[in-house]
Amino acid sequence: MAVALVTGAGQGIGRATALRLSVAGHRVALVGRDPAKLDAVAAELAGEALCVPADLTDAGAPDHVFGAVEREWGAVGVLVANAGTGLAAPLVETTDELWRTMLEVNLTAPFRCIRRAVPGMTAQGWGRVVVVASVVAKRGERQVAAYSASKHGVLGLVRAAADELARTGVTVNAVCPGYVDTPMTDATVATMGERLGKDPAQARALLARRQPIGRLIDPDEVAAAVLACVDNAAITGQGINVDGGTVQS
Template sequence: MRTADASATPPVSPRPETVHAVITGAGRGIGAAIARHLHEAGMQLTLLGRTESALRQTADALGGAVRVAVCDVADSPAVERTFAALPPVHVLVNNAGQAESATLSRTTDELWQRMLGVNLTGTFHCTRAVAEGMRRARWGRIVNIASTAGQRGYPYVAAYAAAKHGVIGFTRSLALELAPSGVTVNAVCPGFTDTALLDASVANIVARTGRSEEAARAELAALNPQRRFITPDEVAAAVAWLCTDGAASITGQALSVSGGEVM
């Protein structure tokens, strides 16, 4: 029987002395929390998003030399131009996302394409821009912020759930493609997280059902077995760990940060 020759596989490179991380959707919420955690880990940051004022506010709060890049991740040429102007990227966190709810009969083509464009196609655009450089360098971390909606689904968010399921499938396939090079690709899947997106979901429930805001929030929190919302810092801590050397053998995973909602 033929045995594998370990020496035939080129060694994985050590972690770069200076790690440059790009975080999309970094102006607020989960993205801003991730930026803070990676900054505290000593990484050089580029904050990417569509709203310069929000990005600047996050950068100012961090202090130091933090780059800001204004870009719509759904715009392929804009993504190519933006990443071409950046230094080599060692860590990419695809956090940019958008959530809207509607029954299937009220899900327009525009809404469907918008959910796919930001949540799935944007992840593809940014990852494609950095993956080959990471593969050549033989070190890299790609973390895609998906959702429990990509693991189990929820009513009235078929377009959003389809996009997030796509993110997880993309993550698993790319993880296998890049595994020999020492680049890891993982997804972090938050449950309902206390951000502006959650506020919008609550407002939609109130408008649709006539329930109070308190009742709507309680209904969503009850989906979490811990009976609470996830915090942005909890999601960011999971992302930061996946970027460490201790997580070098963790790839192709969809890590649920949801209080046990998804197991």
């Protein structure tokens, strides 16, 4: 089994993915900003865990994180670039700061992690990169121009990297969730409620109804798609929808 590194591992999709990777027999390095959350997830894992607190918007963070894992366990074979953030604003109220934040967290940080991971993967002739993108990597959506642009960008990065690495034994994919029942969605619910004059339960129901299945996606359902990309060498260059039928492709 491989050495796996999961970013944004302290909660939500990252936590669910780390649990699945651990059950599958992988060593799992947990990366995130909150050491206490990482420790809590590590205690849940079935096998070995390594916690590496880091802020991936720092340009030097990938070298620090990968170096720590390599010193302990060797080269990373599975990278799950899950860390992300979402902020909403009308286009004309989207500030330069909001724009930069979306690009730094959702596009530049995954790029730096992939760039750092690839040499070790190609050297061993095997590797799996999975980026957690979004359903809005495939369509535009009102109020989230910056978020949508960052996720479109990261899907383009995935496709280009997959083509470049196709004959090296390294696959590169994205999973594209809809609205998932995570703390990040809780923040979206709060913002929606304030804007629309709804209580949290009403705002959450509105989000659920945006998906044809009529409910939020469970984080473990996204994690299952991540594991499918890890297990299947013939899947590369894909953006796999986990969105309850929102985008049919």
